[in-house]
Amino acid sequence: MKKHQILVIGGGLAGLRAAIEAKERGLDVAVLSLVYPMRSHSVAAQGGINVALGNRRDVGEDNPEKHSFDTVKGSDYLADQDAVETMCQEAPTRTYELNHWGTPFSRMPDGRLDQRPFGGADFPRTCYAADRTGHALMHTLYEQSVKRGILVYNEWAALSLVMADGRCRGAVALDIATGAIEAFAADAVVLGTGGVGRIYSLSTNAHINTGYAMAMAYWAGVPIKDLEFIQFHPTALPGTGILITEGARGEGGYLLNNKNERFMRDYAPTKMELAPRDIVSRSIRTEIDLGRGFEPGVVHLDIRHLGKERIMEVLPGIREICLKFLGFDPADQPIPIVPGQHYTMGGIDTDVWGATPVPGIFAAGECACVSVHGGNRLGGNSLLDTVVFGQRSGQRAADYVLGLEAPPHGQAALQSALKQEQERVAGLLSRDRTHLPAAIREKLGQTMFDQVGIFREPKPLQGALDTIHQLQKEYPGVGVGGKSRRFNLDLLRTLELRGMLDLAEVITLGALARQESRGSHFRRDFPERNDRDWLKHTLVTYSARGPQVSYRPVVVTKWQPQERKY
Numbered sequence: 001m002k003k004h005q006i007l008v009i010g011g012g013l014a015g016l017r018a019a020i021e022a023k024e025r026g027l028d029v030a031v032l033s034l035v036y037p038m039r040s041h042s043v044a045a046q047g048g049i050n051v052a053l054g055n056r057r058d059v060g061e062d063n064p065e066k067h068s069f070d071t072v073k074g075s076d077y078l079a080d081q082d083a084v085e086t087m088c089q090e091a092p093t094r095t096y097e098l099n100h101w102g103t104p105f106s107r108m109p110d111g112r113l114d115q116r117p118f119g120g121a122d123f124p125r126t127c128y129a130a131d132r133t134g135h136a137l138m139h140t141l142y143e144q145s146v147k148r149g150i151l152v153y154n155e156w157a158a159l160s161l162v163m164a165d166g167r168c169r170g171a172v173a174l175d176i177a178t179g180a181i182e183a184f185a186a187d188a189v190v191l192g193t194g195g196v197g198r199i200y201s202l203s204t205n206a207h208i209n210t211g212y213a214m215a216m217a218y219w220a221g222v223p224i225k226d227l228e229f230i231q232f233h234p235t236a237l238p239g240t241g242i243l244i245t246e247g248a249r250g251e252g253g254y255l256l257n258n259k260n261e262r263f264m265r266d267y268a269p270t271k272m273e274l275a276p277r278d279i280v281s282r283s284i285r286t287e288i289d290l291g292r293g294f295e296p297g298v299v300h301l302d303i304r305h306l307g308k309e310r311i312m313e314v315l316p317g318i319r320e321i322c323l324k325f326l327g328f329d330p331a332d333q334p335i336p337i338v339p340g341q342h343y344t345m346g347g348i349d350t351d352v353w354g355a356t357p358v359p360g361i362f363a364a365g366e367c368a369c370v371s372v373h374g375g376n377r378l379g380g381n382s383l384l385d386t387v388v389f390g391q392r393s394g395q396r397a398a399d400y401v402l403g404l405e406a407p408p409h410g411q412a413a414l415q416s417a418l419k420q421e422q423e424r425v426a427g428l429l430s431r432d433r434t435h436l437p438a439a440i441r442e443k444l445g446q447t448m449f450d451q452v453g454i455f456r457e458p459k460p461l462q463g464a465l466d467t468i469h470q471l472q473k474e475y476p477g478v479g480v481g482g483k484s485r486r487f488n489l490d491l492l493r494t495l496e497l498r499g500m501l502d503l504a505e506v507i508t509l510g511a512l513a514r515q516e517s518r519g520s521h522f523r524r525d526f527p528e529r530n531d532r533d534w535l536k537h538t539l540v541t542y543s544a545r546g547p548q549v550s551y552r553p554v555v556v557t558k559w560q561p562q563e564r565k566y
């Protein structure tokens, strides 16, 4: 049996930052990741990281308080304001740390970090490395983890968290290369496992972002918070879902309908294309539904007026995506776009230290819900979330482990969990299947996209819930076609599907219950926000009788809810 003091599951920005912190505090830390860390979805982040440095003095003054207010307003007042203030105040420290560790940020002529405008922000406060910010940050943190000798279990899939006497004692994981299943004893587990985007059929997320690991926390007893808040990014490519960064609009790109109008004038006259994502996505969907889109159901993002030189300097990745996937240069033609699933605002319930209500389980980054994004995340705040709360969760997990009176013994629980997962996998490999996992997955993705998407109504939501329940009933009849144990991705996808179904149920239950519109959750039958009844977080807890829904008040410190106008 493998053993570490802290097992970090996830090698993206949040997981690596947590591992670095715990290692700095002298603990035996290992990272376990489905993919080599550099292939985590964080590497795909394009536009930048928000931090109130106030470097753009040419346009006014900025400070963490203004950043906090923009974040709270952007969240449609669902974010916990104490958590938002923590994140925005720690942003400069974490960003300078990345800078000193070697991130090649784009700079102003005088050498200070440049900052670009982003959606929902009253000031240009997004630091960036051209349009490959995630790539640059991942290299920085990966280098720092190598420098500290942090052990990484590459291409291992965590299958379950192990509990004994109410504490987490480690995890069971599958070695994808060999098919071996092993138990990992750990005094604490930090989850940095990313979002659940692939539950939806059109998503900007990597294929590994299924949310399975979030479901592991759910099954272990941690409540899942606000999962009905799913962000649709306004500008994804139709068909593939490949993202075109908000930075394209930050740099001055327009959205146009088939009448050649900048239609955002009708929806957000002040902020126009740089209104928050929930508003821009609904506006685009409305234009397309009213017949003002282009074939095949898209609108245009036009950056031609920026000129080739500027595009090559600040949006080189976007140009490359257009050349490779659309066959033209965006300096010559407008880009066809549609809104696509992009971000998971909700997730594993944690406090501002990444601690969950279950001792020994910590979480940070997109899989966690602190909550700093509330009903709608502002672009650039997620990269910030990963490093701020990654650092904090690593610190708190280390404190927790150092404070344990006697090293916990979970041997019996680990052995029994190992046996259970071995039997589960053996069952999938041996039985004759009555249902194809791929068919269930496809049906799930389409149902979520069509019925639990940008606009929501009770009948389609109830229909989606019925479909999910039906698919959950079919799941025990699935089996795996290829029987090999080595790199059996069919097996992995089939295992993940169980978690995707349970989380889809959590999303849909929350959406059906929440009779108001707030942030990304828009109910046509309740189009207004209702602070009297719904200024509260949804918590869904797993139980053998089915999911249990409860609520918790939002933390309001300085900013009383106001109408959100842009």
Ligand SMILES: Cc1cc2nc3c(=O)[nH]c(=O)nc-3n(C[C@H](O)[C@H](O)[C@H](O)COP(=O)(O)OP(=O)(O)OC[C@H]3O[C@@H](n4cnc5c(N)ncnc54)[C@H](O)[C@@H]3O)c2cc1C
Pocket (backbone or CB within 6 Å): 009, 010, 011, 012, 013, 014, 015, 032, 033, 034, 035, 036, 037, 039, 040, 041, 042, 043, 044, 045, 046, 047, 048, 049, 050, 133, 134, 156, 157, 158, 159, 192, 193, 194, 195, 204, 205, 206, 208, 209, 212, 213, 243, 342, 343, 364, 365, 366, 367, 379, 380, 381, 382, 383, 384, 386
């Ligand atoms: C295309 C795109 C562009 C974006 N651009 C920006 C941007 O410009 N600015 C911004 O602020 N945000 C952006 N975001 C959002 C932001 O990048 C992500 O929210 C953030 O990087 C998530 O980091 P993470 O560390 O939480 O998870 P991830 O980077 O997704 O990493 C998850 C890790 O968990 C591991 N894992 C998952 N399940 C398991 C399992 N069962 N067992 C073992 N390991 C597991 C994976 O291997 C991976 O290492 C963007 C997102 C996308 C999709």
